[in-house]
Amino acid sequence: MSRPYVIDEMISAKAIAARIEALAKEIEARFKGTDKLVVVGLLRGSFVFIADLVRELDLPVEVDFLEASSYGNSTVTSREVRILKDLRGEIAGRDVLVVEDIVDTGHTLKHVIGLLKSREPKRLSCIALLDKPTRREVDVKADWIGFEIPDEFVVGYGIDYAQRNRNLPFIGAVRFTDGA
Ligand SMILES: O=P(O)(O)OC[C@H]1O[C@H](OP(=O)(O)OP(=O)(O)O)[C@H](O)[C@@H]1O
Numbered sequence: 001m002s003r004p005y006v007i008d009e010m011i012s013a014k015a016i017a018a019r020i021e022a023l024a025k026e027i028e029a030r031f032k033g034t035d036k037l038v039v040v041g042l043l044r045g046s047f048v049f050i051a052d053l054v055r056e057l058d059l060p061v062e063v064d065f066l067e068a069s070s071y072g073n074s075t076v077t078s079r080e081v082r083i084l085k086d087l088r089g090e091i092a093g094r095d096v097l098v099v100e101d102i103v104d105t106g107h108t109l110k111h112v113i114g115l116l117k118s119r120e121p122k123r124l125s126c127i128a129l130l131d132k133p134t135r136r137e138v139d140v141k142a143d144w145i146g147f148e149i150p151d152e153f154v155v156g157y158g159i160d161y162a163q164r165n166r167n168l169p170f171i172g173a174v175r176f177t178d179g180a
């Protein structure tokens with residue numbers, strides 16, 4: 001069950017597009033000459049970000065997805081990361097870029113990095129569109145961050161609250177109106 005709320009725009013669609021263009025150039029420089037970059041989107045929240053990011057990358061890419069979940073319909077993490085869907089392809093000996101929508105407590109990214117490293121990729125890097133460093137509970141850092149944001153529960157651009165608002169073109173902060 002979700003609580004009543006309104007959404008305040010925090011990062012515009014235009015600002016997101018400009019940042020992705022710049023990040024793509026840095027990623028191209030890092031992986032220049034790769035025979036294949038496996039871009040792994042963490043479902044469900046990264047589906048919009050990965051779609052925009054790969055279209056900016058002038059590299060040979062393969063796209064794969066991993067579904068991890070720890071929030072369910074809540075705004076509070078269970079800290080227990082469940083893998084609901086594994087990769088289709090092999091990553092051993094490959095260059096891999098993990099694409100995450102948001103790093104909050106860090107439990108999800110840390111768990112996923114541990115899992116994928118155990119498969120012995122050649123290089124493994126991570127990019128997160130959003131980072132809330134003040135919320136971190138475990139030591140994990142993405143190689144590239146789109147935007148650092150304050151401790152607000154955000155939605156839009158793929159990110160949900162109770163499975164709603166993933167289709168908003170911008171990032172917005174959820175402001176609860178029930179005073180709870
Ligand atoms: O750093 P953390 O505290 O672990 O939080 C980050 C994770 O939380 C959200 O996933 P969620 O479990 O809501 O699944 P979803 O991507 O399917 O919406 C988000 O997409 C990140 O994967």
Ligand SMILES: Nc1nc2[nH]cnc2c(=O)[nH]1
Binds near residue numbers: 159
């Ligand atoms: N929707 C949403 N999911 C999250 N998971 C971790 N932080 C957040 C957040 O701010 N918004």
